[in-house]
Amino acid sequence: MDFQAYNKIFICKDEIKNITVKDAVIGYEFKIKYPSYRGTFLSCIEALSFQVDGVEIPKEDVYFCLNNKQFLLDELKDCFKEYWFVRDKATIQVRKAGGISSGKHTVNAFLKHRVPYTGYFGEYLVLDSNVTETLVAE
Amino acid sequence: MDFQAYNKIFICKDEIKNITVKDAVIGYEFKIKYPSYRGTFLSCIEALSFQVDGVEIPKEDVYFCLNNKQFLLDELKDCFKEYWFVRDKATIQVRKAGGISSGKHTVNAFLKHRVPYTGYFGEYLVLDSNVTETLVAE
Amino acid sequence: MSDIKFGITLYSFSTEYIHEKLDLEGVLRKARDMGYKGVEIIPAQMAPEYPYLSDEWINELKGLLDKYELEPICWSAYIDMGIRSDRDLTEEEIIQYTVNDMIYAKKAGFQMVRTQHAISPAIFRKMIPYCKQLDMKLTIEMHHPHHPEVEVWKEYFEIMKGEGKGYLGYVIDFSIYQTMPHQLYLNQALEFGCRPDKLEEIIALHQKKEDTSLKIAAAEQGDFNEIEKHTALEMFGKFSAPAKISQIKDTIDCCFYIHGKFYYLDNDDHDPCIPFEELMKELRDLGYKGYIASEYEGHHFDYTVDSEEQLRHFIALNTKLLEA
Amino acid sequence: MSDIKFGITLYSFSTEYIHEKLDLEGVLRKARDMGYKGVEIIPAQMAPEYPYLSDEWINELKGLLDKYELEPICWSAYIDMGIRSDRDLTEEEIIQYTVNDMIYAKKAGFQMVRTQHAISPAIFRKMIPYCKQLDMKLTIEMHHPHHPEVEVWKEYFEIMKGEGKGYLGYVIDFSIYQTMPHQLYLNQALEFGCRPDKLEEIIALHQKKEDTSLKIAAAEQGDFNEIEKHTALEMFGKFSAPAKISQIKDTIDCCFYIHGKFYYLDNDDHDPCIPFEELMKELRDLGYKGYIASEYEGHHFDYTVDSEEQLRHFIALNTKLLEA
Ligand SMILES: [Mn+2]
Numbered sequence: 001m002d003f004q005a006y007n008k009i010f011i012c013k014d015e016i017k018n019i020t021v022k023d024a025v026i027g028y029e030f031k032i033k034y035p036s037y038r039g040t041f042l043s044c045i046e047a048l049s050f051q052v053d054g055v056e057i058p059k060e061d062v063y064f065c066l067n068n069k070q071f072l073l074d075e076l077k078d079c080f081k082e083y084w085f086v087r088d089k090a091t092i093q094v095r096k097a098g099g100i101s102s103g104k105h106t107v108n109a110f111l112k113h114r115v116p117y118t119g120y121f122g123e124y125l126v127l128d129s130n131v132t133e134t135l136v137a138e
Numbered sequence: 139m140d141f142q143a144y145n146k147i148f149i150c151k152d153e154i155k156n157i158t159v160k161d162a163v164i165g166y167e168f169k170i171k172y173p174s175y176r177g178t179f180l181s182c183i184e185a186l187s188f189q190v191d192g193v194e195i196p197k198e199d200v201y202f203c204l205n206n207k208q209f210l211l212d213e214l215k216d217c218f219k220e221y222w223f224v225r226d227k228a229t230i231q232v233r234k235a236g237g238i239s240s241g242k243h244t245v246n247a248f249l250k251h252r253v254p255y256t257g258y259f260g261e262y263l264v265l266d267s268n269v270t271e272t273l274v275a276e
Numbered sequence: 277m278s279d280i281k282f283g284i285t286l287y288s289f290s291t292e293y294i295h296e297k298l299d300l301e302g303v304l305r306k307a308r309d310m311g312y313k314g315v316e317i318i319p320a321q322m323a324p325e326y327p328y329l330s331d332e333w334i335n336e337l338k339g340l341l342d343k344y345e346l347e348p349i350c351w352s353a354y355i356d357m358g359i360r361s362d363r364d365l366t367e368e369e370i371i372q373y374t375v376n377d378m379i380y381a382k383k384a385g386f387q388m389v390r391t392q393h394a395i396s397p398a399i400f401r402k403m404i405p406y407c408k409q410l411d412m413k414l415t416i417e418m419h420h421p422h423h424p425e426v427e428v429w430k431e432y433f434e435i436m437k438g439e440g441k442g443y444l445g446y447v448i449d450f451s452i453y454q455t456m457p458h459q460l461y462l463n464q465a466l467e468f469g470c471r472p473d474k475l476e477e478i479i480a481l482h483q484k485k486e487d488t489s490l491k492i493a494a495a496e497q498g499d500f501n502e503i504e505k506h507t508a509l510e511m512f513g514k515f516s517a518p519a520k521i522s523q524i525k526d527t528i529d530c531c532f533y534i535h536g537k538f539y540y541l542d543n544d545d546h547d548p549c550i551p552f553e554e555l556m557k558e559l560r561d562l563g564y565k566g567y568i569a570s571e572y573e574g575h576h577f578d579y580t581v582d583s584e585e586q587l588r589h590f591i592a593l594n595t596k597l598l599e600a
Numbered sequence: 601m602s603d604i605k606f607g608i609t610l611y612s613f614s615t616e617y618i619h620e621k622l623d624l625e626g627v628l629r630k631a632r633d634m635g636y637k638g639v640e641i642i643p644a645q646m647a648p649e650y651p652y653l654s655d656e657w658i659n660e661l662k663g664l665l666d667k668y669e670l671e672p673i674c675w676s677a678y679i680d681m682g683i684r685s686d687r688d689l690t691e692e693e694i695i696q697y698t699v700n701d702m703i704y705a706k707k708a709g710f711q712m713v714r715t716q717h718a719i720s721p722a723i724f725r726k727m728i729p730y731c732k733q734l735d736m737k738l739t740i741e742m743h744h745p746h747h748p749e750v751e752v753w754k755e756y757f758e759i760m761k762g763e764g765k766g767y768l769g770y771v772i773d774f775s776i777y778q779t780m781p782h783q784l785y786l787n788q789a790l791e792f793g794c795r796p797d798k799l800e801e802i803i804a805l806h807q808k809k810e811d812t813s814l815k816i817a818a819a820e821q822g823d824f825n826e827i828e829k830h831t832a833l834e835m836f837g838k839f840s841a842p843a844k845i846s847q848i849k850d851t852i853d854c855c856f857y858i859h860g861k862f863y864y865l866d867n868d869d870h871d872p873c874i875p876f877e878e879l880m881k882e883l884r885d886l887g888y889k890g891y892i893a894s895e896y897e898g899h900h901f902d903y904t905v906d907s908e909e910q911l912r913h914f915i916a917l918n919t920k921l922l923e924a
C-alpha cells in the first residue's frame with residue numbers, strides 16, 4: 001500500500017475553466033499532477049479516465065495537455081519520451097460545446113500507472129490512484 | 139524526383155565540435171536539418187546513418203538531439219509526437235573517446251524519410267537524401 | 277474586368293524561408309511589398325511549435341498580419357496519415373488535428389482551413405458542427421494526381437453541395453491541369469544523367485497523340501539509359517491525364533479558393549506546362565469571385581531560382597489574361 | 601569516535617517538495633540549516649528537464665550547492681526498465697541513460713552515481729571504461745526485497761572486487777534489515793479498514809518464531825476481513841527475511857555509501873522496525889568511512905508528518921549510537 005499518500009496531489013485545486021475560441025465555448029479544463037514522489041513517462045500510464053458529476057467522459061473527448069503537446073488518452077501508452085515532471089500540472093481538456101456551468105462540480109480521476117524501476121523480479125508494480133474532489137468552475 | 143533541391147540544407151555548414159566533460163573528451167558533434175520545405179515527425183524517419191571520413195558510425199554511438207531530447211537512432215521510428223521544425227538544427231552527437239582531430243573531415247548523411255501526407259492511393263512516398271559535405275573540426 | 281483577386285501562399289517563398297534568408301516576418305513583408313493583399317500560410321512549414329500552437333505564437337502571427345496589412349485567407353492543414361510507423365491515423369486523431377487547425381486558424385483571424393482528401397467523406401461530414409460552431413469554412417485541395425473523376429470526389433461534392441453547403445468546399449490546384457514537365461524538372465533530369473538528345477526524344481514521344489501504353493512500350497524498348505527510362509515513365513505517368521477545364525463549371529459553387537500552382541515561368545507571356553489562358557478565361561466566365569493564390573513550387577527542384585521574379589511573371593501573365 | 605558522516609538525500613523532503621512548500625533551493629537551504637554537509641539528489645524527482653539535462657540546469661544546481669556550502673555526494677539514477685509499454689529497455693538504452701547520468705553528475709560536481717540492480721552484470725561491467733574516463737564511481741543500491749543472497753549480487757560483488765575495483769561499488773539501503781512494519785504503515789492499515797484488535801493479532805502472529813508458511817495459513821484461515829488478510833500477507837512477505845548484519849563485513853570494501861532508510865521515528869531512542877543499534881555498532885567496528893544518508897521515506901504513507909522532525913530523531917538516535 002505504498003505511494004497512497006501521493007494521491008493527495010493528484011487532482012489540483014485550481015478552478016475549472018471554460019475554453020473559448022472567439023465567441024464559441026468549446027469545452028472546459030482542469031488540472032492534475034502525477035501522484036508520486038518523482039516524475040514519470042507518459043508511457044507508464046496504463047489507464048486514465050475521468051468522471052464529472054458522476055458521468056464518465058468519453059475518452060475521445062479528453063485531451064491530455066503537457067509539455068506544450070496535446071495527447072489523446074489512447075496515445076499515452078506509446079509516449080516513452082515524454083516526461084511528466086512531478087511538479088508540473090497536466091491540463092485535462094474536455095471537448096464539450098457550451099462548456100461547463102459555473103459553480104461546484106465533482107471530479108473523479110482514475111489512474112493506473114506502472115512504476116518503471118520496480119521490475120524487481122521481472123514484474124512491474126502497477127498502482128491505482130482513484131481520487132474524487134469537488135472543484136469550482138469559474 | 140521532387141524534393142531533391144532541399145538536400146542542400148541537410149548537412150549544416152557549422153564546425154564539428156568536440157564534446158568535453160571536465161577534462162574528458164567523450165565525442166564530437168555536428169548539425170543537420172530536415173531536407174524539405176516543411177517539418178516532419180521523427181517517426182517518419184525510416185533510416186538515418188552517417189559516415190565520417192568514409193567510415194560508417196555504429197548506430198549505438200550516435201545520439202540524435204532535438205527539442206531538448208536525445209534519441210537513439212532506433213528510437214526515431216516510434217517518436218510520432220516529436221516534431222522536427224524545418225529551420226531547427228538537430229545535433230548529431232557521436233560517442234568517441236578522444237573526439238575528432240581538428241581540420242577537414244568528410245561527412246556523409248543518409249536519410250530515408252516517409253512523406254506522411256502522400257498516401258494518395260494507399261502508399262506513402264518515401265524519399266532518400268544522400269549528401270556528403272566537407273566540414274571543419276575546431 | 278473580374279472579381280478574381282490574386283493572393284499568395286507563403287509557401288512560394290520556401291527557398292528563402294528554409295535557407296534562412298527570410299523569416300516569417302520577412303516573407304510577410306515581401307508579400308506586402310509585392311502588392312499582395314491576401315495570404316495563405318502552412319503552419320507545418322512556418323510554425324516552430326507545430327502541431328500544437330500556443331496563443332503566444334498565434335498572437336505573434338496575428339500581429340505581423342496586422343503590421344503588414346495582410347488579410348489572412350487560408351490556413352493550410354495536413355492530413356499526415358502516415359505519421360506513425362505502425363499504422364495510419366485513426367479517426368479520433370484526424371479529428372483532433374483538424375479541429376485544432378480550425379481553432380488555431382480562427383484565433384489567428386482566418387476564415388478558411390484547407391485540408392487534404394485523406395480526411396475521408398465520413399470525417400469531412402463530421403466537421404460540419406465544428407464549422408458551424410466556429411463559423412469556419414473547411415476545404416479539401418484537389419491536387420495532382422487527384423481530379424474530378426477520382427471516385428471519392430463524387431462523395432465529397434455531394435457533401436459540399438448538400439449538408440455542408442457554405443461551410444465545406446474545395447480548392448482547385450492547377451497541378452491537375454498540367455500537360456508538360458516544366459523547365460526545372462527537365463534541367464534536373466539532365467543533371468541526373470539524361471542525355472539532351474534523348475530527353476528531346478522522350479518529350480516528343482510524350483507529346484504524340486497516342487495511347488500512353490504505346491509510349492511506355494516505346495520508352496522501355498528504346499535506346500535509353502536507366503535515368504532516361506525513369507524520366508520517360510514519370511513524365512507519361514504524371515502528365516498524360518490532365519483534368520478537363522470544361523468540368524470546372526459543375527462544381528464552381530463549391531470552389532472557395534484556388535491554388536495558382538506553377539513551377540517555372542520564363543516570361544510574362546506563356547507557360548508551356550499549365551494552360552493559364554483557358555483557365556483564366558473559364559474562371560472569369562464562370563464568375564469565380566474568390567482568391568487565386570500565387571503558388572510557386574519550383575523550389576522542389578532548384579534552390580537557385582529567385583521566387584520573387586517567378587511570382588512577378590505569374591502575376592503579369594495572369595493579370596493580362598484576366599483583363600483580356 | 602568514528603569516520604562515519606551523516607548526509608541527507610533530498611528525497612527525505614519529498615512531502616514538502618511535491619506539495620510545493622519547498623523548491624529545490626528550499627530543500628537545500630533546509631539541509632544546510634539542519635547542519636548537513638553532504639547531499640544526494642534524485643534528478644528524476646527534482647530536475648524538471650529530466651531525463652535530458654541542460655548545462656543551464658546543471659549550473660543552476662551547482663550554484664545552489666555552492667551557495668549553501670553543500671558537498672555533492674550521490675547522484676541517484678534509475679534503471680527505468682519498464683518505461684515502454686511494448687518491451688523492456690534494451691542494452692543500448694540502459695547504457696545511454698547510465699552514461700548520461702554519469703556525465704550530468706560529473707558536470708554538477710558529484711563523484712558517485714547510484715544506479716539500480718536491473719542494470720545487469722554485463723552492462724555494469726561495460727561501464728568501467730566510462731568510470732575511468734570520467735573518474736566517477738558507479739554504485740548499485742541493495743534495497744528490499746534484494747539482499748546479499750539474491751543470486752545476481754554474487755556476480756555484482758565479483759565485478760566490484762575484481763575488474764571494477766575502486767570504481768564499481770554498492771549502496772546498502774537499511775530497508776533490507778527491516779523486521780517490522782512501521783507506525784505509518786499500521787496507521788494506513790487501520791484507515792483502510794483493519795480492525796485494531798485484528799491488526800494486533802496479525803502483528804503478534806508476525807512476531808511468532810515459526811515458519812512463514814504456517815503464519816500465512818493462520819492468516820488465511822483466521823477470522824479476518826479482506827484488508828486484514830492483505831495486510832497480514834504483505835507483512836509476512838515483506839518483513840520475514842531481513843538481511844544478516846553479520847554479512848556486511850564480507851562486502852564492506854565495496855560499500856561506497858549507505859542509505860540510512862527509515863519510515864517513522866517516534867523518538868530519539870529506538871526504532872522497532874530497523875535495528876539501528878546493531879547496524880551502527882557493526883559499521884563503526886568495521887571502520888566504514890563514508891556517508892550514511894538520512895533517508896526518510898514515511899512520505900509514501902502520510903503527507904502530514906513533518907520530515908524535519910523525523911530527520912532530527914534519526915540524527916539524534918544514530919549519533920548517540922555511534923558515540924556510544
Ligand atoms: Mn496547392
Ligand SMILES: [Mn+2]
Pocket residue numbers: 741743773859861895
Ligand atoms: Mn534508498
